[in-house]
Structures are given as C-alpha cells and as structure tokens.
Amino acid sequence: KNEVEQSPQNLTAQEGEFITINCSYSVGISALHWLQQHPGGGIVSLFMLSSGKKKHGRLIATINIQEKHSSLHITASHPRDSAVYICAVRDNNTDKLIFGTGTRLQVFP
C-alpha cells in the first residue's frame, strides 16, 4: 500500500469549475506539501501545511491531521491550471519527502 494516496488520478473540468483534489497518508508527518508539475516536468511548490488552511489566489489547501487527509481546491479553474498536482508528506522521523502519484488535471475552455 502506498503511504500517500491521491484521488482522483485524472480529472477534467470546464473552465470556471471548482476543483478538489484529495490526499490521504498513512505515516506520521511533520508537514504536507502540494506541488504542481507542468508538462515540461518542472516542479513548483504551491503550499506547505502542518495544520489548518492556507490560501494563495485561487488555490486553497486544507489539512486534517487527525484524519490524515488534505485537500487542494482550485476556484474558478482556468486552462492554465492544467498540470499534475502532487501531494508529498515530510516523514515525522526524517526530513525526506514521500510523494503521491499525482493527479492529472485538464481544464478545457
């Protein structure tokens, strides 16, 4: 079983739709990251969370430590949001990141 599970694996949306991507993890963590990977391969860090909620523009990330679950929301989605969104957790006992398999999002005009 993967230590970090994401759902859905693939997601298509029409421009303007509200998007939710989910992440569940099974290990003790000190932080959770949401990352964005564009088709060229580069990875951009969107959020690092250890509790509660963070917002940046149209992106919102929440985490529930008790339930070991995090969500990434995109409001008013746009075609430029099309990318792979990756959840990664920092293991409690080490500094390494454990990655989910990613959610491929396509937003159509």
Added chain:
Amino acid sequence: EPEVTQTPSHQVTQMGQEVILRCVPISNHLYFYWYRQILGQKVEFLVSFYNNEISEKSEIFDDQFSVERPDGSNFTLKIRSTKLEDSAMYFCASKRTGLETQYFGPGTRLLVL
C-alpha cells in the same frame, strides 16, 4: 526571485558511462536534496545533504551514486556506471532551514542507451 538551477537540461549517455548532474541551489540555503522520477511514475527521494555530509539516503542510492558539494555553490550527483533503469528525470531541491519549504530545480532528463 532566486531559483534552483540544474545543468544539463537533457543528457544522453551509453550504459556503463559515468554522468555528473549539476545543481546550483539558492545561495543562502543549507539543505540539499536529489530526487528522481522515472517516466510515468511518482517522484522518489534519493538523498539529502546537510553540513557537508549525507543526512539520509534511500535504498535507490546505492554505491553507484554519490553526491558532492565541491564549492560553495554547486551540488552534484554522480552516477558511476549508468544502467538502463537510471533513465529518469532528476530533480535537485534546496531549502534554507529545516522548517521551510523546498524549492525544486527544473530537472535533468537523463536517458541511458
């Protein structure tokens, strides 16, 4: 805004050859990492480096791999004798303190023939 850079962006090599992948972390960062992503798979941790020594390494990071910070700016990953299965995108990352987020480089796509 400062960013992590990696060179080369692409490298093609023959099986058995040595390759060195180079990274320039953000200048005031102290923690350095290498990750790899085989095509179609998830990103995997390889190694972390702090205070001029390896702080943690994964099972993937065997004797064929080594890392170095030869000067104050570069952070390198060497693969001594490449195998076909080493073909992947290799990402370098850095962060300033233990509590902050990591910043990723654009990656080096390595193809072993």
